[in-house]
Amino acid sequence: MNKTLIYIAENFAEAHMIQANLNDIGINAILSGEHLTSALGELPAHILFTRIYVEQKDYSNAKKYINQYKQAQKKSVKKELSYWKCFNCNELIPENFTNCWQCNMEYKQ
Numbered sequence: 001m002n003k004t005l006i007y008i009a010e011n012f013a014e015a016h017m018i019q020a021n022l023n024d025i026g027i028n029a030i031l032s033g034e035h036l037t038s039a040l041g042e043l044p045a046h047i048l049f050t051r052i053y054v055e056q057k058d059y060s061n062a063k064k065y066i067n068q069y070k071q072a073q074k075k076s077v078k079k080e081l082s083y084w085k086c087f088n089c090n091e092l093i094p095e096n097f098t099n100c101w102q103c104n105m106e107y108k109q
């Protein structure tokens with residue numbers, strides 16, 4: 001059985017989430033690197049990368065999912081960057097609003 005690397009996750013939470021999502025669409029995903037956490041014990045999990053493998057036959061379907069996942073990630077990052085903070089009430093307001101939706105204070109640099 002040939003295993004193909006499909007994605008390198010930033011942390012175990014992400015790796016497990018992707019594995020679960022792939023399982024949901026009928027793809028058996030295998031994580032590697034997990035043994036490192038128990039071996040290294042105290043090290044924060046976020047500095048360890050986790051590789052996700054799928055079987056060759058599932059590669060193209062898994063790749064589709066990964067591409068969608070990456071697109072969604074990009075969008076959410078973009079969203080985070082395009083907020084401004086109201087200086088009056090500290091509410092986070094999307095860039096396309098010129099006034100705070102909470103206190104109606106106008107956006108100032």
Ligand SMILES: [Zn+2]
Binds near residue numbers: 105
């Ligand atoms: Zn405000």
